[in-house]
Amino acid sequence: MSDLPLLTWVLVLAALVLGILAGHFGWGKRWPASLSRLHPDYLTGLDYLVTEQPDRALDMFLKLMEANAETVETHFALGSLYRRRGEVERAIRIHQNLLARKELAPEHREQALLALAQDYLRAGVLDRAEGLFQQVSEVPRLRASALDALRGVYERQHDWQQALGIYRQLERIKSAPPRTVAAHYLCELASTAIEQGDIDAARELLIRSDEEARPFPRAALLSAQIAEREGQPELAVKLLRQALSESPTLLQEELPRLLKLIGTEKRDSFLRELVAQTERRDFDELKRLVFAAIAADLGSAMPLRASIEKVFSQDSTLQAVWREGPAQSERIAQEIGALLAHAEKYRCNECGFSGRNFYWHCPACHSWDSFEAYAIVKLR
Numbered sequence: 001m002s003d004l005p006l007l008t009w010v011l012v013l014a015a016l017v018l019g020i021l022a023g024h025f026g027w028g029k030r031w032p033a034s035l036s037r038l039h040p041d042y043l044t045g046l047d048y049l050v051t052e053q054p055d056r057a058l059d060m061f062l063k064l065m066e067a068n069a070e071t072v073e074t075h076f077a078l079g080s081l082y083r084r085r086g087e088v089e090r091a092i093r094i095h096q097n098l099l100a101r102k103e104l105a106p107e108h109r110e111q112a113l114l115a116l117a118q119d120y121l122r123a124g125v126l127d128r129a130e131g132l133f134q135q136v137s138e139v140p141r142l143r144a145s146a147l148d149a150l151r152g153v154y155e156r157q158h159d160w161q162q163a164l165g166i167y168r169q170l171e172r173i174k175s176a177p178p179r180t181v182a183a184h185y186l187c188e189l190a191s192t193a194i195e196q197g198d199i200d201a202a203r204e205l206l207i208r209s210d211e212e213a214r215p216f217p218r219a220a221l222l223s224a225q226i227a228e229r230e231g232q233p234e235l236a237v238k239l240l241r242q243a244l245s246e247s248p249t250l251l252q253e254e255l256p257r258l259l260k261l262i263g264t265e266k267r268d269s270f271l272r273e274l275v276a277q278t279e280r281r282d283f284d285e286l287k288r289l290v291f292a293a294i295a296a297d298l299g300s301a302m303p304l305r306a307s308i309e310k311v312f313s314q315d316s317t318l319q320a321v322w323r324e325g326p327a328q329s330e331r332i333a334q335e336i337g338a339l340l341a342h343a344e345k346y347r348c349n350e351c352g353f354s355g356r357n358f359y360w361h362c363p364a365c366h367s368w369d370s371f372e373a374y375a376i377v378k379l380r
């Protein structure tokens with residue numbers, strides 16, 4: 001019936017019972033001697049719930065619950081529970097039912113509007129969510145949460161200009177998320193400007209992005225893209241290397257591009273330098289480099305041979321394979337390369353979403369900068 005722990009349902013049912021009892025008898029009055037005095041509709045509602053007819057159960061409970069101060073919190077708890085379970089239509093019914101009641105106190109009306117907006121957001125009805133969040137953002141008490149949700153609506157619509165505008169409003173009330181989020185909005189806008197060929201606008205946006213958060217590897221990557229487009233491969237290489245040293249996670253995605261810019265002639269000296277630089281850091285970084293190199297079909301490149309052997313012989317997962325044939329590191333590298341070619345390469349640290357593409361903004365949980373190269377995570 002549910003993917004939530006049974007305990008949660010028991011607690012909500014307990015809240016319902018208490019809410020209804022409070023509504024019927026009042027807290028100050030004597031507690032009823034027996035539950036048999038409960039309204040028969042309540043027992044019918046429970047029966048529907050037990051026989052897995054949730055809509056009929058909900059009808060019954062909504063009919064029973066008067067939206068007075070004692071039961072209104074129960075409405076909110078139940079609505080939020082339904083929303084988190086993904087049963088958004090039921091959550092919407094609960095919140096609309098609250099809003100339809102004339103006697104509802106103004107603060108509860110505002111809270112119900114906010115909850116209804118969250119239901120619409122969850123249901124993907126973005127225009128309705130947007131309108132309601134805007135309305136609720138006028139209420140000082142709820143302004144920060146409504147504006148932050150509105151920012152999420154614009155992110156989902158890829159309306160980065162509007163998202164940035166809301167970010168600035170959140171900054172003014174000291175409720176903004178980290179400045180890297182604003183830097184990402186500016187990079188999204190810069191990326192669109194590059195696609196449209198408006199390089200001057202893109203440069204301007206990247207400067208602003210860099211002012212928000214420094215170092216910001218995404219801005220360096222986009223600047224590298226501009227340099228490459230404008231026939232400045234050396235500058236592009238410099239910017240790409242800067243981005244990679246700031247964010248080693250990008251190695252798997254960007255190494256092939258970097259090697260293409262460097263060219264076959266200078267490839268080996270560059271790889272030697274990269275290995276020396278990585279070895280000065282830690283083992284995980286070396287492992288990251290080895291996997292990125294194998295994925296880029298560099299398993300047999302001479303400058304990497306010692307690093308590949310080191311990773312294979314020292315990594316706890318790979319040791320077993322390694323004992324079978326240390327002389328065959330090239331074959332093992334090829335097999336791992338073949339696995340990586342078909343594997344899901346990245347995973348979101350926040351929600352576990354995984355896939356073959358890298359995202360700055362997780363498509364599942366909408367976190368920023370949460371993607372990690374999956375091979376590293378899996379084999380660590």
Ligand SMILES: [Zn+2]
Pocket residue numbers: 348349350351352353362363364365366367370
């Ligand atoms: Zn995620």
